[in-house]
Amino acid sequence: MIPDLGKYQGAVLSAYAISLLLITVTVALSLWRARVVKQQLNDAEARAKQAPDTH
Amino acid sequence: MSIWKYANPTQFMRTTRWLLPWLSALAILSVGTGLIWGFFFTPDDFRQGSTVKIIYLHVPSALMAINAWLMMLVTSLIWLIRRHHVSALLARAAAPVGLVMTLIALITGGIWGQPMWGTYWAWDPRLTSFLILFLFYLGYIALWQAVETQDTAADLTSVLCLVGSVFALLSRYAVNFWNQGLHQGTSVPVATGGRTVSDVFFVPLLISMAGFGLMFVVLVLLRTRTEIRARRLQALLARERAAS
Amino acid sequence: MIALLRRDLLLAVRAGGGFGLGLAFFLILCVLVPFGVGPAPATLAKIAPGILWVGALLACLLSLDRIFQLDAEDGTLDLLATSPLPLEGSASVKALAHWLTTGLPLTLAAAPLGLLLNLPAQATPWLVAGLALGTPALSVIGTFGAALTVGLKRGGLLISLLVLPLYMPTLLFGAEAARRGAEGLDATTPLFLMAGITAGTIALMPFASAAALRMNLR
Numbered sequence: 001m002i003p004d005l006g007k008y009q010g011a012v013l014s015a016y017a018i019s020l021l022l023i024t025v026t027v028a029l030s031l032w033r034a035r036v037v038k039q040q041l042n043d044a045e046a047r048a049k050q051a052p053d054t055h
Numbered sequence: 056m057s058i059w060k061y062a063n064p065t066q067f068m069r070t071t072r073w074l075l076p077w078l079s080a081l082a083i084l085s086v087g088t089g090l091i092w093g094f095f096f097t098p099d100d101f102r103q104g105s106t107v108k109i110i111y112l113h114v115p116s117a118l119m120a121i122n123a124w125l126m127m128l129v130t131s132l133i134w135l136i137r138r139h140h141v142s143a144l145l146a147r148a149a150a151p152v153g154l155v156m157t158l159i160a161l162i163t164g165g166i167w168g169q170p171m172w173g174t175y176w177a178w179d180p181r182l183t184s185f186l187i188l189f190l191f192y193l194g195y196i197a198l199w200q201a202v203e204t205q206d207t208a209a210d211l212t213s214v215l216c217l218v219g220s221v222f223a224l225l226s227r228y229a230v231n232f233w234n235q236g237l238h239q240g241t242s243v244p245v246a247t248g249g250r251t252v253s254d255v256f257f258v259p260l261l262i263s264m265a266g267f268g269l270m271f272v273v274l275v276l277l278r279t280r281t282e283i284r285a286r287r288l289q290a291l292l293a294r295e296r297a298a299s
Numbered sequence: 300m301i302a303l304l305r306r307d308l309l310l311a312v313r314a315g316g317g318f319g320l321g322l323a324f325f326l327i328l329c330v331l332v333p334f335g336v337g338p339a340p341a342t343l344a345k346i347a348p349g350i351l352w353v354g355a356l357l358a359c360l361l362s363l364d365r366i367f368q369l370d371a372e373d374g375t376l377d378l379l380a381t382s383p384l385p386l387e388g389s390a391s392v393k394a395l396a397h398w399l400t401t402g403l404p405l406t407l408a409a410a411p412l413g414l415l416l417n418l419p420a421q422a423t424p425w426l427v428a429g430l431a432l433g434t435p436a437l438s439v440i441g442t443f444g445a446a447l448t449v450g451l452k453r454g455g456l457l458i459s460l461l462v463l464p465l466y467m468p469t470l471l472f473g474a475e476a477a478r479r480g481a482e483g484l485d486a487t488t489p490l491f492l493m494a495g496i497t498a499g500t501i502a503l504m505p506f507a508s509a510a511a512l513r514m515n516l517r
């Protein structure tokens with residue numbers, strides 16, 4: 001499946017692996033924070049609707 | 056209708072909500088095509104062997120590392136002049152992505168340089184200016200996180216971005232001078248192996264470049280949406296605290 | 300303006316603020332380096348210009364956060380902002396005071412410390428000239444960094460991260476001039492380039508510093 005990379009196999013594979021890993025981590029962190037913030041915001045909005053003027 | 060209507064966060068959120076899935080699909084498709092084509096279906100360069108395949112990561116990420124800074128420069132200027140919050144948040148959202156792109160460019164360059172130049176790192180003008188760009192990203196992000204008042208943070212980072220751009224440009228040309236003075240003629244990059252040859256290498260590279268650009272846009276939009284929500288959340292929490 | 304300058308200088312000298320500290324740091328650094336790289340005269344002579352420049356730069360960095368921090372704490376900065384003197388002027392004066400208490404002593408100390416590091420004799424004039432031309436830029440850029448971080452509690456570390464990349468061109472040309480001097484070459488080109496950077500930063504950076512100060516005080 002992996003094409004014959006000759007003597008530079010290690011270099012090419014590690015370059016792809018590290019880059020894809022970094023990109024994946026960035027995407028995952030962005031998505032994770034997006035989800036957390038969205039959830040918190042929804043909760044806060046719900047609370048704000050529930051008790052609009054308690055004071 | 057002008058671009059300024061997207062300065063309204065609600066409008067921005069509404070537009071990006073339906074835009075994001077399409078852009079994401081397109082980004083995944085083009086990054087995937089570019090990299091898979093580049094990795095599996097390109098021949099080896101006769102001089103560089105299979106290391107030429109690294110170019111499909113290295114060139115697009117380096118391109119986006121610089122473009123991200125340019126984009127931050129433009130959005131910082133818009134924030135300073137017209138004070139649209141979305142603009143400041145776009146700059147904030149772009150910085151970490153740009154940092155990662157710079158890192159990828161540096162790492163893949165080093166991995167390529169080891170078999171080709173015989174060293175992971177040389178104080179070559181281009182490499183050095185990328186390292187400096189990396190430092191600028193770090194300082195920019197650190198300043199965003201250090202300042203508590205959001206508007207002040209946006210102001211200060213914008214000024215830093217402007218001043219930093221001038222100095223980054225200055226460093227870019229200063230390093231040229233320094234390297235020639237230090238070791239003339241050694242380790243001049245011969246990184247033209249992929250670009251000067253035929254379409255076999257060039258077409259997947261173009262696709263990959265477009266893909267990285269789309270990926271950057273998607274990530275920035277996604278992160279900006281998060282930042283806008285975070286702002287709204289802070290406002291709500293502050294109101295709750297004030298009420299209780 | 301003169302009154303502000305005199306006040307800053309007095310404060311720096313009396314309160315021991317950075318005046319002796321930077322110099323002492325510079326001295327210690329130059330003493331430590333031979334322990335680190337070994338006492339061989341040839342090695343020392345080769346790296347001396349670079350070490351002296353990096354040392355001067357770091358010593359400069361040490362006292363940066365004092366430029367505005369004390370004034371921000373006791374309210375002097377707010378007075379300066381509302382005084383008839385434009386904030387750009389105050390920022391320039393602050394930078395000048397910083398240079399007089401840090402950059403100038405460092406420049407003067409560099410020649411004797413060069414002896415410690417076995418700096419070739421023909422390099423000394425280039426080194427001193429370079430420091431004299433370059434340290435004002437360090438002070439002006441540092442003032443901008445201090446203005447950015449003035450409202451922060453732990454600005455000291457952040458300042459170095461923000462300011463050091465901005466110091467790069469000055470350091471590069473300064474060390475290059477000293478190195479060429481050490482090799483007996485003509486070093487006027489890097490010196491002129493550095494003087495250009497210094498002139499540019501002196502002219503423009505006070506505006507950026509003042510803008511950052513206003514943002515922090517708002």
